[in-house]
Amino acid sequence: MSTAIYDIPVQKISGDSASLAEFKGKVLLLVNVASKCGLTPQYEGLENLYEQFRGQGLVVAGFPANNFKSQEPGTNEEIQAFCTTNYGVSFPMFSKISVAGSPRPSASQRLPSARSSKATASKRMPIPRCYGTSRSSS
Numbered sequence: 001m002s003t004a005i006y007d008i009p010v011q012k013i014s015g016d017s018a019s020l021a022e023f024k025g026k027v028l029l030l031v032n033v034a035s036k037c038g039l040t041p042q043y044e045g046l047e048n049l050y051e052q053f054r055g056q057g058l059v060v061a062g063f064p065a066n067n068f069k070s071q072e073p074g075t076n077e078e079i080q081a082f083c084t085t086n087y088g089v090s091f092p093m094f095s096k097i098s099v100a101g102s103p104r105p106s107a108s109q110r111l112p113s114a115r116s117s118k119a120t121a122s123k124r125m126p127i128p129r130c131y132g133t134s135r136s137s138s
Contacts, residue, residue, distance in 0.1 A: 043087035
């Protein structure tokens, strides 16, 4: 049985408890991010995307994870400082989660199988230019 995405408890990068329900009715782009990988410059593109379309209801939500070649080793505080200082990130960032392996906390277990509401899924937005799409061989 799948869970509505809004029912999944998450934690803001500040450590405060949160819920994705605060974004109900908006278009959510959930992104697994890392600050020490070949795609780290995607923060700039994600921020540009957020700034360009947030007035139309887009929310970029960053979920750092350290599962892939240990490319996000920092603490939540270090991650937030890195993102703000180097890329001016203002989109919502959430606490580091585990997206592979075991054990996985509640959010990372349930996000991949969660379903969105029909209202959100049917909301139309123009397709923006892709940012940060270059692939790294690492």
